Amino acid sequence: MPQFLKSALAGAALALALGLPATADEPTKVGFIYVGPIGDLGWSHEHDQGRKAIEEAFGDKVQTTYVESVPEGADAERVLTQMALSGHDLIFTTSFGYMEPTLNIAKKFPNVKFEHATGYKQAPNVSTYSARFYEGRAVIGHIAGRMTKSNKIGYIASFPIPEVIRGINASYIHAKKANPDVEMKVVWVYTWFDPGKEADAAKALIEQGVDVILQHTDSTAPMAEAEKAGNVIGFGQASDMSQYAPSPRVSAIIDNWAPYYIDRVQAVMDGTWESVATWDGIADGMVKIGEMTDAIPADVQEEAQAIADAIAAGDYHPFTGPLNKQDGTAWLAEGETADDGTLLGMNFYVEGLEGDVPN
């Protein structure tokens, strides 16, 4: 066993023997690792807002730390190990690619609690949490379908993982429902955050006649391109991106991690923390629809709000049959809704979408 582990375990054993959960007046130490810079104004930024909310809620009883732009792989393992060694009680790993590093390090530090965002593997000291972003995408998909004049909607997609594919399907289904002539063009950029690549993708889409851009990447670069082009609109992703309101940013899907984060920190303080798999949506406030600006006609705003309300109330599921897969095979029968298992592993397009899921 490596030396550092021995000393870490010895320290932990000592703490246990003395019956100290960490001395009462010592603050609970909560760490975050982010895949992008906190200034991305998207994904990592919103997680950092959650971190700040923890500080606000608990004041002196908590100490939070973070490391930004940590590559997914060996570097993440190193940062996590150093965090665990420096006495963190709870560590949030906020990107899908941190899954294996989180599990590896969690095994070595059984007394540190880990929370991995958007993953699907749990352990006794690793929880997973994610938001049902597809609920939000259904709402903005409807707005997109109603607002497009060229009937062409562009979608800037990051990586072909189930979460992203789910988002494409959810927005396409609702755009199509609102406007049967709608066509969706998907561009894969293979990055979560790269303003240059995102801008190029947006430009290419606009040149193909797209006048509504949806994005599953975190920078505001597509918004800037939409603004330059003039009559193109888009939606804030992860953050509100309200600096581009009232147009091109007409609404947004906002990730709201704060309530969950505060809950989990409280659980660690109370000693009630348990490994769970959380998947919350609009109803629990983890997904929020950003303020709809006046660029959206009043009747469209009302329709969008009605969809969001129905989802929140549990009256409507964005994946409700009849729905076929892209190849025409039946998926959901009339009135049937998708189960979470299928959604979590979604690797196919629904009928009507063009192109293939890359693989």
Add this chain to the structure above:
Amino acid sequence: MIRLEKRPTPSRMWTALTPLVAVLATLVAGGLMFAALGKDPFEALRTIFYDPLFNAQFAAYSRPQLLVKAGPLILIAIGLSMGFRAGIWNIGAEGQYIIGALAGGAVGLAFYPSDSVLIFPLMVIAGALGGWGWAMIPAILKTRFNTNEILVSLLLVYVAEQLLASMSLGLLRNPQGGGFPGSRNFQQYEAASNPELFAGTGMHWGVVAAFIAVIAAYVMLTRHLLGFQIRLTGAAPRAARFAGVIPTRLIVTCLGISGALAGLAGLFEVTGPAGQISIDFNSNYGFTAIIVAFLGRLHPVGILLAGLLMALTYIGGELAQFMLGLPAAAIQAFQGMLLFFLLAVDVLTNFRVRLIKREVA
């Protein structure tokens, strides 16, 4: 009035001193930057340079990690320095690193789940060949069509990145990975993995290869004809031609060596610390190695030290982020300063500073 006068030959004293001066200037300027960010500069510098090595809480873990982080940097930089000395600019080591990992990894995955001892050596050879082959593209284009190797090798990085994405989503994807991108994990495939050779030391085959490369490069540059040709071509290309150096052959050799070493670094990384081929497996080692090569004055021993120093700023920089709340951008700026000051004080190697009185007209 200050005037710069070109020295007839570069100053030996300044060649040795400039890295130290650059490091000192970086400490001062970095300290000022940290102070401007509202942090105690001494505490920040201590966290970056001292804590990873000597802090009781971390050192046992982070000292070996220094080798893990420095290994690929040194291995790649040694290869690059050969070409750089001869004026052959391979900027695309990042691409050769990716292709090495792909080629070597693919060989291992093809034999899954065999447990033959021959697999890992075979993967190493394939990794080196992959990097070599990728570097041959700019080499051949340069020798045949006189294209610029800087541009071609750099642009091939982006091609390699696309190839990496497509491989981790398609051909090399883990069939038991539930549809998620990324290959099988080599750490769980014993015959193809590159684990720590001695637990807790950070030593894996990639670090061993880096040390061997340092020694081999040193011997070659001082004792071998090829080393002489490289140095001569860098110092006086025309004289080199009269001395019988064939430029075409030298270009192919230098790009080949640097490509093969970058490919090896990629293979050792993917089978060891990284563990799997994934979409963004590459984390800029190929570009950072360029800084390491120059920081080490293109000298094998210098590169060894520069690689360790660079690794230290990475590991200490992470500590500074979560212990002091320094932003990642400040750490990157700090690393950038190092190269900036090095190039700036380089002037002293080639020029003499003269203070002269203004003559009255």
